[in-house]
Amino acid sequence: MRVMLDANILLDSLILESSGLPRAGKIASEQLIQLCDNGVHQGLVAWHTLPILAYYRRRQHTAQDTATMIDTLL
Numbered sequence: 001m002r003v004m005l006d007a008n009i010l011l012d013s014l015i016l017e018s019s020g021l022p023r024a025g026k027i028a029s030e031q032l033i034q035l036c037d038n039g040v041h042q043g044l045v046a047w048h049t050l051p052i053l054a055y056y057r058r059r060q061h062t063a064q065d066t067a068t069m070i071d072t073l074l
Contacts (some may be wrong), residue, residue, distance in 0.1 A: 002042045003032065007052045010045070014053065014069060052060065 012029035036043030050070060057066040 002044055003036065005036070005043050005045050005048045005049075009033070010049065010053055010073070011056060014057070014073070026073070 008025070009029045009032060012026045013033050032041075033043065033045070035041050047054075054066055054070060057069055
């Protein structure tokens with residue numbers, strides 16, 4: 001099944017992982033991404049989600065770390 005991973009799903013698991021901020025959907029978001037990683041579902045990301053992720057990731061990490069995270073996601 002194809003699933004669209006919107007900015008909120010990705011922010012829950014990828015960006016806020018080291019901030020320690022509680023998010024209600026964090027566990028569900030991580031489970032969905034794990035299913036995509038395991039090949040159960042095909043995860044899709046809209047092109048306009050990538051700048052949003054980069055903006056928030058860059059606030060907590062280096063530019064190189066942000067680029068690596070985007071590359072890994074894609």
